[in-house]
Amino acid sequence: MELKNRQWTHDQFNAVRQEVLNHWPTGKEVDFAAAVKYHEAIPAKRQFAKRLVKAKKNGETLTQPRAGVALIDEHIKLLNYLLTEGEADLLPTTIDSYTRQNQYKEAQNGIEESLKAGRSLLNGFPAVNHGVAGVRRVVESVNAPLQVRHGTPDARLLAEITLAAGYTSYEGGGISYNIPYAKEVSLEKTILDWQYCDRLVGLYAEHGIEINREPFGPLTGTLVPPSISHSVAVIEGLLAVEQGVKNLTLGYGQCGNLLQDVAAIQALEQLAEEYFSKHSCADCILTTVFHQWMGGFPQDESKAFGVISWGAATAGLAKATKVIVKTPHEALGIPTKEANAQGLKATKQLISMLSDQALPATKELEDEINIIKAEARCILNKVVELGQGDYALGAVRAFAAGVLDVPFAPSKYSLNKILPARDNNGAVRLFDVGNLPFTPDLIAFHHDKINERAKAEGRDPSFQMVIDDIYAISKGRLVGRPR
Numbered sequence: 202m203e204l205k206n207r208q209w210t211h212d213q214f215n216a217v218r219q220e221v222l223n224h225w226p227t228g229k230e231v232d233f234a235a236a237v238k239y240h241e242a243i244p245a246k247r248q249f250a251k252r253l254v255k256a257k258k259n260g261e262t263l264t265q266p267r268a269g270v271a272l273i274d275e276h277i278k279l280l281n282y283l284l285t286e287g288e289a290d291l292l293p294t295t296i297d298s299y300t301r302q303n304q305y306k307e308a309q310n311g312i313e314e315s316l317k318a319g320r321s322l323l324n325g326f327p328a329v330n331h332g333v334a335g336v337r338r339v340v341e342s343v344n345a346p347l348q349v350r351h352g353t354p355d356a357r358l359l360a361e362i363t364l365a366a367g368y369t370s371y372e373g374g375g376i377s378y379n380i381p382y383a384k385e386v387s388l389e390k391t392i393l394d395w396q397y398c399d400r401l402v403g404l405y406a407e408h409g410i411e412i413n414r415e416p417f418g419p420l421t422g423t424l425v426p427p428s429i430s431h432s433v434a435v436i437e438g439l440l441a442v443e444q445g446v447k448n449l450t451l452g453y454g455q456c457g458n459l460l461q462d463v464a465a466i467q468a469l470e471q472l473a474e475e476y477f478s479k480h481s482c483a484d485c486i487l488t489t490v491f492h493q494w495m496g497g498f499p500q501d502e503s504k505a506f507g508v509i510s511w512g513a514a515t516a517g518l519a520k521a522t523k524v525i526v527k528t529p530h531e532a533l534g535i536p537t538k539e540a541n542a543q544g545l546k547a548t549k550q551l552i553s554m555l556s557d558q559a560l561p562a563t564k565e566l567e568d569e570i571n572i573i574k575a576e577a578r579c580i581l582n583k584v585v586e587l588g589q590g591d592y593a594l595g596a597v598r599a600f601a602a603g604v605l606d607v608p609f610a611p612s613k614y615s616l617n618k619i620l621p622a623r624d625n626n627g628a629v630r631l632f633d634v635g636n637l638p639f640t641p642d643l644i645a646f647h648h649d650k651i652n653e654r655a656k657a658e659g660r661d662p663s664f665q666m667v668i669d670d671i672y673a674i675s676k677g678r679l680v681g682r683p684r
């Protein structure tokens with residue numbers, strides 16, 4: 202099928218669906234009409250979209266962990282522990298890496314080995330192998346809104362099975378689950394495959410079932426400038442809305458400077474409103490998600506709590522609709538349920554203590570918001586130009602030209618010409634703007650900010666700054682100062 206940002210017809214969708222449902226035997230369990238009926242009976246309090254709308258209306262910042270283990274009963278126990286002990290407002294199901302690569306045979310082995318070992322030998326929940334009936338057991342046993350979180354370039358069968366089972370939110374996107382997650386999967390293919398996922402959500406919406414979609418905001422999670430992650434978020438949001446998605450959460454990964462991060466969430470809301478109303482998507486409900494620091498963490502658990510709490514405080518002051526919570530085991534690997542619950546409770550403490558405060562709307566904050574929006578507009582307008590008006594085509598061409606460029610991305614489709622580094626206050630700026638289509642004054646802004654830090658540190662701007670910043674937080678700092 203030719204790539205274009207146009208809603209798929211039912212015939213186009215159904216032609217592809219037959220093939221998708223055959224990718225693994227459990228695909229046969231998918232019965233869309235029965236799934237719609239099942240969703241109709243899901244109470245509002247367990248519907249992700251509704252809970253987000255309520256939070257936006259009440260000015261709440263909801264907490265959500267990441268969590269997933271191999272076997273159904275253990276996964277249910279884990280989620281219920283995070284709900285009761287961790288006081289989570291929203292719950293995930295993090296999918297294992299084999300499933301993310303469509304390696305369902307290996308996932309099946311993982312299930313069998315986990316049964317033998319009596320513990321999870323997968324780094325997430327292999328939903329495709331468990332099938333609709335198995336995944337539905339999770340939905341029936343956990344009294345909270347459930348979201349599928351993963352990192353899957355071809356997430357079509359995973360969407361069919363988890364949504365049919367009753368999950369009411371689905372993370373990911375054709376850019377955000379390709380560029381940071383795959384080495385050489387064509388962007389064209391993943392954007393097409395994610396149009397399928399969004400069209401499926403659109404079909405549920407046509408039957409009155411509201412399912413929330415959340416493009417993956419942080420991308421590589423390593424010093425990604427806000428304007429770059431926002432540009433991807435807006436593009437994926439527009440592509441999703443074209444396929445009939447009505448409830449979207451756009452996301453952003455914490456960078457660490459409070460002013461820049463609060464400005465980033467406000468700029469994201471304003472950019473989304475601007476671009477969505479421009480493309481007549483006024484009836485799409487928009488919320489935001491703030492991801493606590495996605496880069497390297499300190500091994501020491503007390504220091505890790507410091508990083509988690511900083512992310513919680515920033516999310517609370519930014520008034521994001523939800524915050525994705527890290528754990529004190531981040532530097533070690535998959536967290537225990539206790540560590541996961543601790544991260545959630547520390548976060549909730551900060552969020553509730555900050556619910557009566559907001560960052561004052563100072564000139565500095567406004568300036569930061571305007572810089573982020575100006576940069577994103579430069580990128581998005583160039584994307585539309587390259588795509589001759591089409592965001593899907595434009596996105597593919599923009600990556601080829603370096604107009605969109607994600608730092609430290611594994612994908613060969615990202616030029617990786619840009620180089621981010623922190624300025625003297627720790628805000629993420631660009632040491633090398635690569636081929637980003639910024640105006641001269643924006644380029645000068647970044648240049649000056651990096652030079653200001655260089656002067657303060659008594660060294661020339663260099664790639665060493667980038668390296669120092671990558672390791673800074675795990676070494677207890679924000680700005681990677683020279684030794």
Ligand SMILES: CCC[C@H]1O[C@@H](n2cnc3c(N)ncnc32)[C@H](O)[C@@H]1O
Nearest residue numbers: 267268269295324325531534535536
């Ligand atoms: C983009 C996602 C990276 C983050 O996702 C966490 N993560 C991955 N898999 C699981 C899991 N099965 N349970 C709890 N957290 C998980 C990692 O720690 C990291 O923070």
